[in-house]
Amino acid sequence: MEDILKRDLNPTQEKAVRNIQGPSLIIAGAGSGKTRVLTYRIAYMLSKGVSPSSILSLTFTNKAAKEMKNRIRSMLGKQSADIQMGTFHSIFAGILRKEALYLKYTRYFTIYDVTDSKSLIKKIITGMKLDIKQYPPKEIQGRISKAKNNLMTPEAYRNKPDLIDQDKKRQQGAFIDIYERYSKQCRRDNVMDFDDLLVNTNILFRQFPDVLAKYQAQFQYILVDEYQDTNYAQYLILKSLAAVHKNISVVGDDAQSIYAFRGARIENILNFKNDYPNYKVYKLEQNYRSTKNIVNAANSLISCNRDQIEKQIFSKNEDGIRIKVFQASTDTEEALYVADEIFVTQNETHKSLDEFTILYRTNAQSRQLEEALRKKNIKYKIYGGLSFYQRKEIKDLLAYFRLTVNPKDNEALKRIINYPSRKIGLKTIEKLEETAGKHEISIWELITRPTIIETGLNKPTINRIQQFAILMHSFQAKVDETEAFVLAGEILKTSGAHFDLLNDKSPEGISRFENVHELLNGIQDYTDEKKQENENAMIKLGDYLENVALLSTQDTMKDDNEPKVSLMTIHAAKGLEFDNVYIAGVEEDLFPGRMSTFSRFDLEEERRLFYVAMTRAREKLVITHAGSRYRFGSVQFNDPSRFIKDINPEFIEFEGGALPIVNDPFDAMFNDPPAPKAVEKPVRSKLRPKQSPAKTVMETRRLRPIEKQSVSPEVEDATDTAALAEGQTVKHARFGKGVILSLQKANNDTKAVVMFEQHGEKTLLLKFAKLKLID
DNA sequence: CGGCCCCGCGTTTTT
């Protein structure tokens, strides 16, 4: 083990791995080997005699957890199985099932996805006779989610007069009532939404100290990946679990925080020192993934952000080729260019198609790209978007499974009580729901009790409903004693769904039929996989359902052997890497999205997102943007993204013409002035307001072909950095005249401290600053 | 009750 650490890790990584006692904060830049550090750290702990079951390791996807376990297993043998490793949501869902009774849930609770919870919220709003325009379900759902992320229960919310006041002012005075009803109904139906998994864990730990103590005692060592993307609820869970042993190690990179929109707090990283004053910090700054060119380009981009932890990410890899920037006239042309570029590159380099990815800001962009790839006969796969599990036929079958496991699951019941058709229509379902609501019971309870009479439905209808209940009952009786895939098959056949699908001979019908069988295969695969870890385990339908509910975008992609280009949003690409990366649609209003351009905070998150996109690439990075694009059914014209201009042009090769200059007054507002503590960032044309009197050096340069930009200095160009010395007077494009106070070598560049006449003392990187010597 | 048609709206991003 000792040899392995020495051999495979750099000194900082090794220190981070060896320090297993006490709190530690590992700041890990993109491509700096953070997964390796985490993996080796756990392996090292095990080799030191730490018991696997006392380790809690939280990862961002379940796939990442699986891979880490496999790596540890291959390093050490079979010991990794007992490590609690997975996403926050899956680990704590597991704990909540074990302890469900404390919270008046049963261990069979259903996890609602966004669609289910939105549908319930909508039902509540209309049921309260509120205007759907005034209370858009989607917005209400977002607000509920936000409240939950901050652990604001309905009771707590109601006790905040300022919040209640605010709601009234925004014409949503009934928000709290909706929130309250929603919470009550979830509880009544034995249902939790995604946020509840974290909220209820917090409630469990807060209200039942002995339960908390049990887990504190168990999890003596806690590791957290992607710490920058944890929210308040997650932070508190960690804090309480780690309170006793304080062996908590968090790994994160503030520059890659891209989930603030769903409640993530970068501050969690910054506040770590407050909770654990005797913490140790390790900065992994060497990027092993990408070429120097890509790393430096990404650095120049991210330096435009004001909020960041100071660090110097560097690469010792080859310089590599420049980033290609291509301007297409339309989105169609852009897609064709990307497909063609991939085709040519693949032919030249003979790299596997697995080493190519196309990244975009929104899922909607995938269509054009798919078409272009199909035209070129290039195999591809798509992550996310409308996934397999979102298809109607799949959701129908899953609803059967859900209702089998949790009979109180109203949303599931409503979905399938009339599928296949049992002549139970919408009106009937409405009546059921209404009556159930009155009695504060679930629909299932209503229809399996004499209370069903109170619905006022006619005899034949009641009869049909009871037939359905008998059917479901036969499934429910087997839920704990039958293997998932056996029961699933039986449900498919006996429910009549199989017959219904078989009867549809249209192409779509056949595809639906195949999908359903695909789902059954998936259950089989899942079962096989689980049994590899534990031969004697019995995989029940409930286990499978939990797995499905908590799948992440990356988890849904099954390995197939044929190499394919992958298409995905940048969010979905988090943690992945490829030799060749294409970022498409890099345009104003799309990336950054229009909504993000109004505040510095949002804009900086978008820029971090772009940073994540760039740093996925090992060797080649291609950025494309289109002058016009179909959106909302009509043509929209977009300027190239400001992010392209944030990248130092020295690292870019513009293809197909120069980049037009865009002036956006917001740019200047949100990027100026730079952070005082950080190293001075390069000055760019975008810092100038629209009616800048004279074109700057940079602006003129940008219009010329790339070759002239960095090779031979011209009249207005920078003085060769080697010619500069202390004491000289220089001119800077933005800061004007100044005197060089000192020069200092840094990485592969020189830092200069310059005293400017107008702007005072500045520290500049000569590579970026383009100083001109004045005699 | 079920099927069909029309209208309105959406694009951030996801566990």
Next chain:
DNA sequence: CGCGGGGCCG
């Protein structure tokens, strides 16, 4: 443009 929801008719 494409989807989902709502309304209308058979």
